[in-house]
Amino acid sequence: MSSSFSSPQENILQFGLHEGMKVGDFGAGSGHYARAAAAIVGTSGKVYAIDVQEDVLKHLKLNTYEQHQNIIETVCGDIEKPDGTHLRDATLDAVILANTLFQIENRSGLLAEIQRVLKSGGKLLVVDWAGSYGGMGPAPEKIVSEHEAEDFFINGGFHKVKSFRAGPHHYGIVFTAP
Template identity: 40%
Template sequence: MEIPSNGRFVQPDVVSGHFHLREGDRVADFGAGGGFFLSAFSQSVGGSGRVYALDIQRGLVERLGEIAREKGLTNIEPIWCDLEADGGTKLADGVLDAGVLINTLFQIEDKTTALREIARTIRSGGKFIVIDWTQSFAGIGPQSSQVVTESAARDMVEAAGFSFERSFPTGEYHYGLAFRKA
């Protein structure tokens, strides 16, 4: 499934541009889902970089591996994980230069533990981006009761040990927040 490129939805190349990834970076897509961002991140970090595509759904993790093979993305490593468990990502402390949480925060029940686990894996000074739904839209996105507001997301991420840097445009339905690990 491709994301429409009409500016209404989050675009992988736009997100990657705001992320300022560099050759050799190690980045994790926490809740990688269908792998929409794999190609953009893979290209940004190059052959010496690594993209960890993490998800809790085993079938999606298998599919992420297939997508990487089909597209010849040799720097992608799909990993089954449980963000809501300490050590659940199976990544070492401070191994990442950057991490993203896209359209996933609203789905997490234990947001405090998940954000703490993400913070554990990102090195001091590393980057973290959160993109999520601004509201509930008929037929797409989360239910109203699941929406995490931009200010609530910022507060939660800051409480996990990140410093807010800026917000950025991500399309009609989402907000984007950039942080740096303290």
């Protein structure tokens, strides 16, 4: 684990991805988690990097390693709306929600979209800021604590597998879908 920040490559290992899986990176941003997942799922898998910001997705595509070009598919979509990811029902083996939960305005919409696209027994990785850290992270009022995130997804029907420290400023939680 990088001592200075959260490591997508190490955090991804916490949730048991393997070759051939289909993964959704919800709120993909710069694509660090999408690239880390692509390295594991390989050419027989697929990673859908979903973000509402089209310019961010263009940048992600330009900065995707050549060997991952056919693995990562960028999708301009709203993860908080019904069918906002433009994916079919029960298509994904896993969903990544990294550094995104604190930005979500419609949590029930997010939950419904994850439930819709994730296969039964599929995996959900949540990584987010544990605090504001003097302005390095989100504003204090935007922080979604580990306990809040855990309660939210458990109340939404998910089963907690484990929690882990996802770097000096982040928490991580792995869930499975019902």
